[in-house]
Amino acid sequence: MPLRQTARLDRILWPLHRWVWGDFDRRVRKLIAFSKVEGDGGRDILRAAELTPDPLLRRLYLEHAIDELRHSDLFRHRGAALLQLRATRSTSLFNTNPLPGGHGLDDLTIKGEPDYRLLAFLHVAEKAAAGRFEIYREVVDDDPATKAIFEEILRDEVFHMNYTYTQLARIRPKGYRRQVWQARASRLWKRYLRLAAVSASAIGAVVLTAVYFVVLAPFAWLAKRAERREPVGWAPIAAERHDRPTSQY
Ligand SMILES: [Fe+2]
Ligand SMILES: [Fe+2]
Numbered sequence: 001m002p003l004r005q006t007a008r009l010d011r012i013l014w015p016l017h018r019w020v021w022g023d024f025d026r027r028v029r030k031l032i033a034f035s036k037v038e039g040d041g042g043r044d045i046l047r048a049a050e051l052t053p054d055p056l057l058r059r060l061y062l063e064h065a066i067d068e069l070r071h072s073d074l075f076r077h078r079g080a081a082l083l084q085l086r087a088t089r090s091t092s093l094f095n096t097n098p099l100p101g102g103h104g105l106d107d108l109t110i111k112g113e114p115d116y117r118l119l120a121f122l123h124v125a126e127k128a129a130a131g132r133f134e135i136y137r138e139v140v141d142d143d144p145a146t147k148a149i150f151e152e153i154l155r156d157e158v159f160h161m162n163y164t165y166t167q168l169a170r171i172r173p174k175g176y177r178r179q180v181w182q183a184r185a186s187r188l189w190k191r192y193l194r195l196a197a198v199s200a201s202a203i204g205a206v207v208l209t210a211v212y213f214v215v216l217a218p219f220a221w222l223a224k225r226a227e228r229r230e231p232v233g234w235a236p237i238a239a240e241r242h243d244r245p246t247s248q249y
Helices: 008-012 014-022 024-051 055-085 115-139 144-171 176-229
Strands: none
Touching: 008 014, 008 115, 014 024, 014 115, 024 055, 024 115, 055 115, 055 144, 115 144, 115 176, 144 176
């Protein structure tokens, strides 16, 4: 499967990736975030190695987990080295990253998952990561040390992408393609849910701001106008409102 084909969307988003990686603070934050995702993914795959009944898969999962934990160290050390270069905080307006993370292993679920489903998920995630890291390698060409890390990690991700597919075809000779499609659909659905949550939050903020300025300001003005009509100080109560003191109301 050609890698370039997998990263078509990321190719379209190339200028956005360039913008994200162009800012020093965003670059550091991305590296630290990647370190966390790779580390968590590595630990999950280590757990999968403990649970699988298949000896060959256990060995491959173990190798895979060691790779991911090493990636985590590489990203963390590079992020820390960049931070030491400049400790001041950027005042850039958009410090958040609008693009999804590199690996997608944060969606990984091990408990109760059969090997074929896990392999399909890993294959799709590794393929996406390989495509994305290929782009990142290009957009950080002003930073040779970070570029070298992406080059090194990319080789591992291609191996992960290939072994998961081969093993999936071995343990699920009939229907391994369907498993990959299901994993792809599930990944897309999770992406959609994330996007929907972000959009809902943005729409909520816009609506509440509009309510604040459109409804609250006229209400405050009317309240102030009514206050001006009220007499100042004590005011006598109308005679018809003099109720008996024994009355409850
Ligand atoms: Fe990785
Ligand atoms: Fe990987």
